[in-house]
Amino acid sequence: MAISLVTKFLPYVDEQFSTESKKSLLTNNDFKWTGAHTIKVYKVTTSSMNDYDRKGTGTGASGSRYGTVESLDATTEEFTLKKDRSFTFAIDKLDSDETEQQLQAASSLARQQREVVIPEVDTYVYGVMCEGAGYKPEPVKLTAANIYDEIIKANNELDNAEVPETGRYLVVTPDVYVLMKKSKDIIMETDISNELRVKGVIGMIDGLHVLKIPAKRLPENFGFMLAHPCATVAPTKLEDYKVHEDAPGISGSLVEGRICYDAFVLENKTKAIYYQQNGTTAV
DSSP, rough: OOOOOOOOOOSSSOOOOOOOOOOHHHHHHOOOOTTSSSEEEEOOOOOOOOOOOOOSSSSTTTTTTTTTOOOOOEEEEEEEEEEEEEEEEEEOOOOOHTTTTOOOOOHHHHHIIIIIHHHHHHHHHHHHHHHHHOOOOBBBOOOTTTTHHHHHHHHHHHTTEEEEEEEOOOEEHHHHHHHHHHHHHOOOOOOOOOHHHHHEEEEEEEEEEEEOOOOOSSSSTEEEEOOGGEEOOOOOEEEEEEETTTTTOOSEEEEEEEEOOOEEOOOGGGGEEEEEOOOOOOO
C-alpha cells in the first residue's frame, strides 16, 4: 500500500544575506542636479607670490611694485549623469495567495532594493573612486607583515597632499581585515561612538575610520583604499519605486523601479583618494 507523505510549506522566506551600503560615508552630495542632467563646476587658478619692490626700481611692464599682474583662469568640469537604471516584475494574485502571502509587492520591492539595487550602485561608485584615485601605486601582495606599513604610507601621502586630516576612511575587504588583525603592529581603536558604529565603522587606525566592505562590491584584486568624502560626488537624481494594483493586463501587483545615479571624482581632489591594489609579489 502506497502512502503519500505530507509536505508542509512554512510561511518563511530564506532570504539572502545582504550588507547595508556605506557609500554615504565615502562620498558627498555637495552639488544639486535639480532641473538638470548635466552640471558644470568651475576650477579657478591662483597667482604666484613675488618679492615686493619697495623702491619701485624693478617694476615690470605693468608698473606695479607688487609684480607682474597675472590673469586667473576659470575652467570648468562637466558632470553628466550616465546611469539611468530600472526594473519591473509582477506578482499574480493566486501566486500571492498560494504561497501564504510570501509573494507580496512590498516585501519583494524591499528585497529588490536590498539585494540588487544597493549592491549595483555601491559596486559602480567604488569602481569610479578607485579608477579616479590620485594615488595608484604598483600592486603589492598584502600580508600581515606589511599591511601596517602600506596603510601609514598611504596616509602619509594624503598628509603631504594637505587632504583634511579628519574624516578620512580606510576601506578594506574582509580578507584584508583578517591580515590587519594578525598584524603585530596594528592596535585597532575600537572605542568609537555608537553613531559611527551603526553606520558601519568597525574601528580606527592612525586616525582613519575603518570600513569593511564585501569584496564582491569592490574592484577585482582590491587591497585597500584611503578616501576623504570631499573627493567624490555621488548624486542620486531620481529614485522612484511604484506598486500598481491590477494594472492593465495583470491580475495582481505590478512593481516598477527606476534610479538615476552616478559618481564623479573632482579633478582638484583626486589626491584625497589612495587606492592600493593587491598583487602577487610582496615588497
